[in-house]
Amino acid sequence: MATESEDIDDSLYSRQRYVLGDNAMQRMAQSNVLLYGLGGLGIEIAKNIILAGVKSLTIFDARPATYLDLGTNFFLSENDVTKSKNRATACISKLSELNPYVTVTCQSVELTTSSNLSMLDQFQCIVLTDATLDVQLVVNKYCRSHSPSIKFISSTVLSVCGQLFSDFGDNFEVVDKNGEEAKESFIASITKENPGIVTCLENCMHGYEDSDIVLFKEIKGMEELNGQQHPVKVLSPFAYSICDTSGEEYSEYERDGIATQVKLPACIQFEELEKQLAAPSLMIPDLCKFQAPSNLHIAFLTLDKFKAINHRMPNIRCKKDAENFMKIAQEVLQNCNIEIEELDTQLLTCFSMSSKGCLAALCAALGGIVAQEVLKALTGKFSPVQQWLYIDAIELCCDTGDIEQDKFTARNDRYDALRACIGNDLCSKIASLNLFMVGCGAIGCEMLKNYAMMGVASSTGNITITDNDLIEKSNLNRQFLFRPSHIQKPKSIIAAGMTKQINADLNIEANQHKVCPQTESVYTDGFYSKQDVVVNALDNVEARRYVDSRCVSNQRALLESGTLGAKGHVQVIVPYLTESYTSQRDPPDQDVPYCTLKSFPATIEHCIQWARDKFESAFTQKPQMFNKFWSSYGTPPSVIEKLEADEPLEGVIKVTKLLVDRPVNWPECVILARQKFEKTFNHKAKQLLHSFPLDTKLKDGSLFWQSPKRPPTPIVFDTNNPVHLSYVHTMARLYADVNKVTYSDGQIRNEYLIKFLPAVPIPVFVPSNRTIITDETMKKPEDTITSSGDDLKDSAQRIQCVLALNNPAAYFTKMNAAAFEKDDDSNGHIDFITATSNLRAEMYSIDTADRLKIKQIAGRIVPAIATTTAAVAGLVAIEMIKLVKECKLHDYKNCFLNLALPCILFSEPAPPENMLIKYVSSNSSFRAYWFVPSS
Numbered sequence: 001m002a003t004e005s006e007d008i009d010d011s012l013y014s015r016q017r018y019v020l021g022d023n024a025m026q027r028m029a030q031s032n033v034l035l036y037g038l039g040g041l042g043i044e045i046a047k048n049i050i051l052a053g054v055k056s057l058t059i060f061d062a063r064p065a066t067y068l069d070l071g072t073n074f075f076l077s078e079n080d081v082t083k084s085k086n087r088a089t090a091c092i093s094k095l096s097e098l099n100p101y102v103t104v105t106c107q108s109v110e111l112t113t114s115s116n117l118s119m120l121d122q123f124q125c126i127v128l129t130d131a132t133l134d135v136q137l138v139v140n141k142y143c144r145s146h147s148p149s150i151k152f153i154s155s156t157v158l159s160v161c162g163q164l165f166s167d168f169g170d171n172f173e174v175v176d177k178n179g180e181e182a183k184e185s186f187i188a189s190i191t192k193e194n195p196g197i198v199t200c201l202e203n204c205m206h207g208y209e210d211s212d213i214v215l216f217k218e219i220k221g222m223e224e225l226n227g228q229q230h231p232v233k234v235l236s237p238f239a240y241s242i243c244d245t246s247g248e249e250y251s252e253y254e255r256d257g258i259a260t261q262v263k264l265p266a267c268i269q270f271e272e273l274e275k276q277l278a279a280p281s282l283m284i285p286d287l288c289k290f291q292a293p294s295n296l297h298i299a300f301l302t303l304d305k306f307k308a309i310n311h312r313m314p315n316i317r318c319k320k321d322a323e324n325f326m327k328i329a330q331e332v333l334q335n336c337n338i339e340i341e342e343l344d345t346q347l348l349t350c351f352s353m354s355s356k357g358c359l360a361a362l363c364a365a366l367g368g369i370v371a372q373e374v375l376k377a378l379t380g381k382f383s384p385v386q387q388w389l390y391i392d393a394i395e396l397c398c399d400t401g402d403i404e405q406d407k408f409t410a411r412n413d414r415y416d417a418l419r420a421c422i423g424n425d426l427c428s429k430i431a432s433l434n435l436f437m438v439g440c441g442a443i444g445c446e447m448l449k450n451y452a453m454m455g456v457a458s459s460t461g462n463i464t465i466t467d468n469d470l471i472e473k474s475n476l477n478r479q480f481l482f483r484p485s486h487i488q489k490p491k492s493i494i495a496a497g498m499t500k501q502i503n504a505d506l507n508i509e510a511n512q513h514k515v516c517p518q519t520e521s522v523y524t525d526g527f528y529s530k531q532d533v534v535v536n537a538l539d540n541v542e543a544r545r546y547v548d549s550r551c552v553s554n555q556r557a558l559l560e561s562g563t564l565g566a567k568g569h570v571q572v573i574v575p576y577l578t579e580s581y582t583s584q585r586d587p588p589d590q591d592v593p594y595c596t597l598k599s600f601p602a603t604i605e606h607c608i609q610w611a612r613d614k615f616e617s618a619f620t621q622k623p624q625m626f627n628k629f630w631s632s633y634g635t636p637p638s639v640i641e642k643l644e645a646d647e648p649l650e651g652v653i654k655v656t657k658l659l660v661d662r663p664v665n666w667p668e669c670v671i672l673a674r675q676k677f678e679k680t681f682n683h684k685a686k687q688l689l690h691s692f693p694l695d696t697k698l699k700d701g702s703l704f705w706q707s708p709k710r711p712p713t714p715i716v717f718d719t720n721n722p723v724h725l726s727y728v729h730t731m732a733r734l735y736a737d738v739n740k741v742t743y744s745d746g747q748i749r750n751e752y753l754i755k756f757l758p759a760v761p762i763p764v765f766v767p768s769n770r771t772i773i774t775d776e777t778m779k780k781p782e783d784t785i786t787s788s789g790d791d792l793k794d795s796a797q798r799i800q801c802v803l804a805l806n807n808p809a810a811y812f813t814k815m816n817a818a819a820f821e822k823d824d825d826s827n828g829h830i831d832f833i834t835a836t837s838n839l840r841a842e843m844y845s846i847d848t849a850d851r852l853k854i855k856q857i858a859g860r861i862v863p864a865i866a867t868t869t870a871a872v873a874g875l876v877a878i879e880m881i882k883l884v885k886e887c888k889l890h891d892y893k894n895c896f897l898n899l900a901l902p903c904i905l906f907s908e909p910a911p912p913e914n915m916l917i918k919y920v921s922s923n924s925s926f927r928a929y930w931f932v933p934s935s
Helices: 010-020 022-028 040-050 078-083 087-096 133-146 273-280 291-309 319-334 344-354 358-379 416-422 425-429 443-455 475-477 491-502 524-529 541-556 596-598 604-633 636-644 653-661 666-690 722-738 750-759 791-804 829-842 851-858 866-885
Strands: 032-036 056-060 103-107 125-129 151-158 161-165 173-176 184-190 196-202 212-219 230-231 231-234 238-239 258-262 266-268 389-392 434-438 462-466 508-511 533-536 558-562 567-573 894-898 905-909 914-922 925-932
Touching: 010 022, 010 173, 010 184, 010 475, 022 829, 032 040, 040 056, 040 087, 040 125, 040 151, 040 358, 040 866, 056 087, 078 230, 078 434, 087 103, 087 161, 087 238, 087 524, 125 358, 125 750, 133 151, 133 273, 151 291, 151 358, 161 238, 161 273, 161 291, 161 358, 196 596, 212 508, 230 462, 238 653, 291 319, 291 344, 291 389, 319 344, 344 905, 358 443, 389 722, 425 866, 443 462, 443 866, 443 905, 462 491, 508 524, 524 541, 533 866, 541 558, 558 866, 596 604, 604 653, 604 829, 604 851, 636 791, 666 722, 666 750, 666 829, 722 829, 829 851
Parallel strands: 032 056, 032 125, 056 103, 125 151, 434 462, 434 533, 462 508, 533 558
Antiparallel strands: 151 161, 161 389, 173 266, 184 196, 184 258, 196 238, 212 230, 212 258, 231 238, 558 567, 567 894, 894 905, 914 925
């Protein structure tokens, strides 16, 4: 990734740009990161950082690959283990393939308390994984000795427990706390009192929080507030108070006004590791396990002390070591300022008994979170963790009873790390699992990697995957199984092949079907009944609902997940135990009234939607209608004959008007585009002001043109205005492409247009008495044009006029209907919508938007980043193991996370709603009851 905004490779980073923004992307592109340790957690962090696009990643790792590593590091092979290759050296070539813009290097360096730490000076952020506590303390102090301090992160995954600590120094500036768009609200009234109370327009919530700063503009009456910033105190979702407006310096409020949230940077102070060890600032991700973070803090400190005393880790499932571990934990607790009612004996015992193991799924989840913290450290984008985060899946190994120890001990295979956590019996069940995954995009790729690490379907089971999409370049930023050589190849087939490279034992069947009612002959009830679990890796709600309905009807467990930028969710759906996906529905998005889009836009979003509709109408729908008409009704002479016989033909009026206006050479395309500019941005504004003069009043005496309605201003075309020129240029090109008109490179240059355009004849505006819809409840009128005899004759006349022209065949050739494509910058689609949107915004005095924002809205692009995807997929994999284990309801965890805040919330899934049906026979001698679970 280059350091200039215009050089950011949008074809690769487009989805991530909408999460982080260009300023953050540029900072990342200038940043050097050090990662210490390339075990299971380290490889996940490395993958996510490289995909994000830092300048360089340097890896320090002196350890040889072992079978324990093979179960968590997806870029290691069995050959690397047998040859005892250095972990970093073995992985560096595969890591380098993930992003050509990132320099990846490695060194066989082991950090100790006596290491010369000056080698760390070149890095802006240092991440330690699996480092000893004394090394963490030394490195943290060194990082703090710099000015500005080097950002420090330390993280570890042991057993089924993960730890994260961050220290970004005494004065860390967060430039954007949550990454959300600044909120904007229309004002209905402002009182003149102390404090002044601002009320929003009816049914329009402001969305502000206490102490938010808002900037006022366009207020009539109390103009003194315009341009001022004021903190707000929220009174209700529709009202808030500001400053004292009762004084003489403020006039009486009359009408209108907009309040826009002002996003200000914040300064955060961190404490050093040494202080935080004794008095930690802990996040609480699971309110059902409120004491777990405190207990895990003690557990990790205890483990460090245990190793110092015994010079080894606690042995797997060793009760004696677990007892000693608990004794040390009691001593550690005495030296910590942590409020714990009583140490969780079961949690600490489980931790001791399985600490030699490592859950790859947890590495994936925590690796995504840690990588996001690295990006925050480099950019100041989003709020960092302050300062400890502990995550666990202790439900997977909470049985500390008399289970045979050899079921957990190492067997020198790739599942040693997993076996130490959950036992061989559960590993065998996972290996025989039948799993159906729908979607092989970002979450799908991460899930397949997790399946490979866990050995899903590696014996008698089978993984069936399906995705009907092909790989695009923009996928490579998140869908890490894909490489540039895979572009335009089927996602499912490539993903299956790449997964087999990680673990050749997996049984995977790759399909390219869409899962929908039309493919129920492929994915029958019999197919679903053979699956042990279904996994959704989809990106749209309707597909999720459909798969959920199939799982409900066939009583199959479903794991549902999704991401939106830094946000993500995980939902566990178990037949008869939890509610289903469709049990809860988000409120539907409010449709923008037709009259608002057509005549009275109030926001840039309205302008963009209108421009997108114009594109579809002019370059897709009308050409399709034109082609359908002539293929249906035959040759021009036969059509004329039918029209003269008063035979109505569907769409004939529109088609014949298209016919006579059809450009057949480049100058005609330019003329048509220039005249469209005049009609759209000048004449229509004049018509609105003709129909509704500025002093027009409603029946109640209020002005027609008041917030949110904005009166238009006719735009006068100017060849010196780049937006005006861009509109004509892109529209003329699209007309040429649709109508199969060729043009030279010289003809599409601005110099040609500037010279040609002054000679274009411009029609004079003539006011019309056509009714303009103002009722916000009215839908778009149905396109039901009735053709009278005169209309049919006029249509026939238009065809005859075209037939009389030179080369009439050019007018009747099939048009090329444009298929909107947002990711191909060469086609001019986004350029046209950008120019059109901003011209409409200018016409209505609405703030314009940059091309990136317009592309996102017009293309309905879902912001996405690899960090969130990895975290969500890891959490899904953890819940999948619980399904195989057949856990109780309280052991499953739904999750909502927002890595921008950061917020991670685990909750117990809701049980299904049950229904009791009572039946009484007609003679009252028989009664029956049915207990019906809703799912």
